[in-house]
Amino acid sequence: xxxxxxxxxxxMYQSVPPMPDAEGMTSIIKEAKSIKGVIPKESSLxxxxxxxxxxxxxxxxxxxxxxxxxxxxxxxxxxQNTEGFLLLVPITPIVVLIGTSELSRSFRYRMAExxxxxxxSLRQVLLARLIIIVAADLFTLTCLMxxxxxxxxxxxxxxxxxxxxxxxxxxxxxxWIMNRCNNSxxxxxxxxxxxxxxxxxGMSVNLWPVWYNTSAHGIWLxxxxxxxxxxxxxxxxxxxxxxRKLECFNEI
Amino acid sequence: xxxxxxxxxCETDDMEEIIREYYDDIYKYCYWKIKNxxxxxxxxxxxxxxxxxxxxxxVDMGKPKALLYTIxxxxxxxxxxxxxxxxxxxxxxxxxFIISNELDTVIDKMYLHDAVSxxxxxxxxxxxxRYGQDLRVGEIATILNISRFTVMYRxxxxxxxLNKMKIGED
Numbered sequence: 001x002x003x004x005x006x007x008x009x010x011x012m013y014q015s016v017p018p019m020p021d022a023e024g025m026t027s028i029i030k031e032a033k034s035i036k037g038v039i040p041k042e043s044s045l046x047x048x049x050x051x052x053x054x055x056x057x058x059x060x061x062x063x064x065x066x067x068x069x070x071x072x073x074x075x076x077x078x079x080q081n082t083e084g085f086l087l088l089v090p091i092t093p094i095v096v097l098i099g100t101s102e103l104s105r106s107f108r109y110r111m112a113e114x115x116x117x118x119x120x121s122l123r124q125v126l127l128a129r130l131i132i133i134v135a136a137d138l139f140t141l142t143c144l145m146x147x148x149x150x151x152x153x154x155x156x157x158x159x160x161x162x163x164x165x166x167x168x169x170x171x172x173x174x175x176w177i178m179n180r181c182n183n184s185x186x187x188x189x190x191x192x193x194x195x196x197x198x199x200x201x202g203m204s205v206n207l208w209p210v211w212y213n214t215s216a217h218g219i220w221l222x223x224x225x226x227x228x229x230x231x232x233x234x235x236x237x238x239x240x241x242x243x244r245k246l247e248c249f250n251e252i
Numbered sequence: 253x254x255x256x257x258x259x260x261x262c263e264t265d266d267m268e269e270i271i272r273e274y275y276d277d278i279y280k281y282c283y284w285k286i287k288n289x290x291x292x293x294x295x296x297x298x299x300x301x302x303x304x305x306x307x308x309x310x311v312d313m314g315k316p317k318a319l320l321y322t323i324x325x326x327x328x329x330x331x332x333x334x335x336x337x338x339x340x341x342x343x344x345x346x347x348x349f350i351i352s353n354e355l356d357t358v359i360d361k362m363y364l365h366d367a368v369s370x371x372x373x374x375x376x377x378x379x380x381x382r383y384g385q386d387l388r389v390g391e392i393a394t395i396l397n398i399s400r401f402t403v404m405y406r407x408x409x410x411x412x413x414l415n416k417m418k419i420g421e422d
Binding site: 006009016021024 | 271272296
């Protein structure tokens with residue numbers, strides 16, 4: 001009986017009237033041929049990441065460059081002693097904040113406009129954006145550290161630590177907020193968190209100078225490890241959250 | 253032809269091959285979703301146009317079959333949302349199509365069509381993709397973005413309901 005139903009269904013679905021326009025397929029093939037030579041050859045994730053760069057808001061790049069220029073000017077004009085390298089601590093959360101706003105936008109709106117016409121999943125789109133933003137942040141951070149190192153005669157390992165740790169703590173915190181609060185307020189929360197970290201970092205230079213003694217480097221390393229683990233777990237969580245496809249594909 | 257489009261397949265000749273292979277299937281799928289041959293062909297054309305455009309801008313990734321059906325399905329949904337769309341209740345109003353078939357077969361098919369139409373839309377969808385398009389359960393799951401288990405469950409429910417309506421009896 002079941003096989004009979006299946007057979008009847010196949011027969012029913014096969015019996016469709018002929019196409020009204022027999023030339024339909026030919027015209028589509030002509031259309032396909034007309035685009036010959038336009039098709040790009042590259043198709044790797046690297047190529048996708050490259051194409052994603054132009055979708056990043058121009059403000060992100062402008063703010064990064066402005067921040068870098070202002071920092072360079074400030075350091076060159078005012079830095080008089082070796083303690084000046086501590087300016088790096090309050091500035092790094094701001095570097096992360098600039099990129100986070102872009103990532104937050106992609107995550108919050110689920111990048112529907114990207115996923116529908118492409119065949120990339122939201123997970124891939126977000127991963128590409130994360131790579132771009134992290135690369136941009138690392139570049140800015142490196143520039144900041146080079147500028148600081150040129151002016152302040154500080155041990156390079158301490159400089160890296162004071163640059164990377166606040167950056168990583170900020171990134172971890174921002175991702176933590178975005179994973180738990182996926183609404184229009186998340187951007188304000190991440191901004192508040194980053195600015196608060198920046199303020200605490202700035203205040204700590206004068207209020208708690210003991211934090212920056214050589215003996216405290218062990219604590220900084222511990223914080224670095226914890227933040228790195230936290231950052232990794234939050235990135236994984238964010239990508240897992242994005243694994244599901246768009247709901248609109250399932251509407252009927 | 254393999255489902256996977258890789259870099260070397262991103263050539264126009266391959267696209268032509270894809271069009272030749274799937275054009276009829278997509279037309280049949282659209283016809284059963286829209287129940288009008290002219291509109292079905294328009295949607296089929298639009299499906300392949302969009303496929304070609306996406307092929308130019310976004311290469312790689314995947315399964316042309318699933319992508320084609322997803323585009324066609326979304327276009328059919330959009331088509332139905334248009335205020336001018338009037339659903340046709342009968343299997344086909346094209347008289348030339350009916351005359352070309354035996355009367356018994358036509359009546360049988362109309363009865364079957366009514367029975368299928370009485371099923372929930374989600375079950376009709378999986379029946380069309382499974383028996384109308386001969387797609388595998390995994391492929392249907394990808395197109396509808398549901399689990400394989402859900403596809404099998406819906407298929408089983410649909411067949412059982414048709415069974416209760418005594419569709420399988422000769």
